[in-house]
Amino acid sequence: MQRYETALFIFRRDLRLVDNTALNEALRTSRRVIVCFIFDPRQIEAHAYQSQVALHFLIQSLDDLATQCAALGANLAFFAGLPVDVIETLHREHSLDAVFFNRDYTPFSRERDSDIAQLCHALHIDLMVTADALLNEPEHAMKSDGRPYKVFTAFYNHARQRNVALPRPLDKGAWLAVASTVNLDTVAKTALAPKPIITGGRTHALVQLAKVSACADYAQTRDFPALQRTSYLSAHLKFGTLSVREIFYHIANTLGIEHPLLRQLYWRDFLTHIAYHFPYVFGHAFIxxxxxxxxxxxxxxxxxxxxxxxxxxxxxxxxxxxxxxxxxxxxxxxxxxxxxxxxxxxxxxxxxxxxxxxxxxxxxxxxxxxxxxxxxxxxxxxxxxxxxxxxxxxxxxxxxxxxxxxxxxxxxxxxxxxxxxxxxxxxxxxxxxxxxxxxxxxxxxxxxxxxxxx
The missing domain is CATH 1.10.579.10 (DNA Cyclobutane Dipyrimidine Photolyase, subunit A, domain 3)
Known part of the structure; x- marks a missing residue:
């Protein structure tokens, strides 16, 4: 059912059209959807934790995503600035009814998204934030007393009992094209480091995912770096060119539900949950x-x-x-x-x-x-x-x-x-x-x- 006339979907660490939870929700509930990516200066400009090779990967992934959008008649718009400023400008120009994006978990992300929530409330815009990046949300894989797990094995034994949602194709919908205010090539020139050995973008991610069968003997070969028996999917997971659900089911269907690569996806959940529940770990020892x-x-x-x-x-x-x-x-x-x-x-x-x-x-x-x-x-x-x-x-x-x-x-x-x-x-x-x-x-x-x- 369409509830909204005009909605904005913001790509962040989910740079794909397939099995994108918030994007599907936007398309399902809105008559027309603007899709964009915002280059936030707090992340793009030089700072102590900036990875230039990750910026290269991001740009490659966005270029690939823009091509996929264009093939569907959608225009991926690029903006530079604080998300609240971009949203306010787009609302002034297009009368937004709703803003959609997928949830993130770091202290920076939570503060940024809190600012967006305050703006949307002030402008009477519905804000729809959905779970997408993990197998289990931090609030869901908890001990019986309601506290988070602090030991991985106990967490794993609990979390793996929970169902993993099946990947969903892109829902049908209509797009609203808006003009970009920044050129992707201009941003690319700011990435100074050598290009990473792993190429960004869903096109390359799917090629890499298809090679996961080579990790059949992962348990026996994982510790030997010369063999290069690794999935090389970590950057694609970070930037969401593949969904965690796509990876989970491809590994399970190709290598079996007990394959140790799946355990690594739960480690990813576990460490994300720890950082979410105990944000002081950024800068301070957990112990x-x-x-x-x-x-x-x-x-x-x-x-x-x-x-x-x-x-x-x-x-x-x-x-x-x-x-x-x-x-x-x-x-x-x-x-x-x-x-x-x-x-x-x-x-x-x-x-x-x-x-x-x-x-x-x-x-x-x-x-x-x-x-x-x-x-x-x-x-x-x-x-x-x-x-x-x-x-x-x-x-x-x-x-x-x-x-x-x-x-x-x-x-x-x-x-x-x-x-x-x-x-x-x-x-x-x-x-x-x-x-x-x-x-x-x-x-x-x-x-x-x-x-x-x-």
């Missing part, structure tokens, strides 16, 4: 007693880590992959994060910010949760006394050195046996000696945590 740990934060150590010049080959290979491509294998992310916090005693906040600046799949909730997990300060985190040994990890995940040789060309003439014993045999190359002694530094780190614990 209060570890919030004021005396991190040493040596700037020269941090620079060596960011440049991939620590003398720990698996760490450096990971950092150079990140810097060159905007991506890093998940197991290596764990190793480099553990090394920064436990071997170099640099705050997880520094690593969180650096990853935010360089990851194509940067998601504030997941990035924060993963860093706090590695640092042992977070929810259901790695215990502080269990510390990754980078030498053992290197031998375990890259025994023949294929990944290391790929990203550290200065070591290509060095036998892998020597590389695996670089702490004892470093010599004769431009590659540096180990920055620190792992055993010594982790002993100090454990003592630091133990003191804070008591």
């Amino acid at each position: 209060d007693k570890f919030d004021q740990l005396p991190w040493e934060n040596k700037s020269d150590y941090f620079q060596a880590w960011t440049q991939g010049k620590t003398g720990f080959p698996i760490v450096d290979a990971g950092m150079r992959e990140l810097n060159a491509t905007g991506f890093m294998h998940n197991r290596v992310r764990m190793i480099v994060a553990s090394f920064l916090t436990k071997d170099l005693r640099i705050s997880w906040r520094w690593g969180e910010r650096y990853f935010a600046q360089h990851l194509v799949d940067y998601d504030p909730c997941l990035n924060n949760g993963n860093w706090q997990w590695a640092a042992s300060t977070g929810c259901d985190a790695q215990p502080y006394f269990r510390i990754f040994n980078p030498w053992l990890q290197q031998q375990k995940v890259d025994a023949n050195g294929e990944y290391i040789y790929r990203w550290l060309p200065e070591l290509r003439g060095v036998p892998i046996k020597t590389i695996h014993q670089w702490d004892k045999k470093h010599t004769g190359t431009q590659y540096p000696a180990p920055l620190v002694d792992h055993a010594k530094e982790t002993h100090i780190t454990k003592a630091m945590f133990k003191l804070a614990e008591h």
Whole structure:
């Protein structure tokens, strides 16, 4: 039933037409729908957590989305400015009856959307916010006492019992074309970093999704970065070129409902829920007693880590992959994060910010949760006394050195046996000696945590 004459739908992190909950609701209930994307200066202009490679991915995705819209006779309008200002202008020009968008969960998003809600109330515009980005909403996967889960396994066992909605095709409807105030090519020129290795847009997302069958042996191969047995869907999930429901059912139907890739989707929900229920985690440790740990934060150590010049080959290979491509294998992310916090005693906040600046799949909730997990300060985190040994990890995940040789060309003439014993045999190359002694530094780190614990 059509309730509205003219509605506005705002694309945000849902850059697709298919299975887009709020867009379908707008088309179903409105005689005509304006579709737009707003370049918010608080997100687009330079700031401490901005990822240029993610901006590239966003622009690629928007370009692809605009093409899909045009094929349906819809014009995707681009605006620059605060959402409240854009909405107010469009209302003045087109007499909006309703504004639709899908829900987001970060503190920034919630404050932005609260401002939009106040404006819509003042202008007598209906605001329709729908759930779309997660398998389960933060309020739905709760303990019996109404409190959020703080342990992933318990959360997972509960959440996976809940039905996952089937993906829906695009509903039929009518569009209202409005003129853009900013050109996508103009915004593209502001993205200075190299283009990411993962290409944005639904067209490429569908190609990548079709390759998920190659992850059939994911449980056996997931820890080996040289094999590249990863779905490469994380950035597409972040920007919504595919819906989480499309991915869930494609994996379930292709690889089986018990496939471990599906568990990763629930980890995504869990960390998003934690950030939603406990927003103080942005800037503070989830575990209060570890919030004021005396991190040493040596700037020269941090620079060596960011440049991939620590003398720990698996760490450096990971950092150079990140810097060159905007991506890093998940197991290596764990190793480099553990090394920064436990071997170099640099705050997880520094690593969180650096990853935010360089990851194509940067998601504030997941990035924060993963860093706090590695640092042992977070929810259901790695215990502080269990510390990754980078030498053992290197031998375990890259025994023949294929990944290391790929990203550290200065070591290509060095036998892998020597590389695996670089702490004892470093010599004769431009590659540096180990920055620190792992055993010594982790002993100090454990003592630091133990003191804070008591």
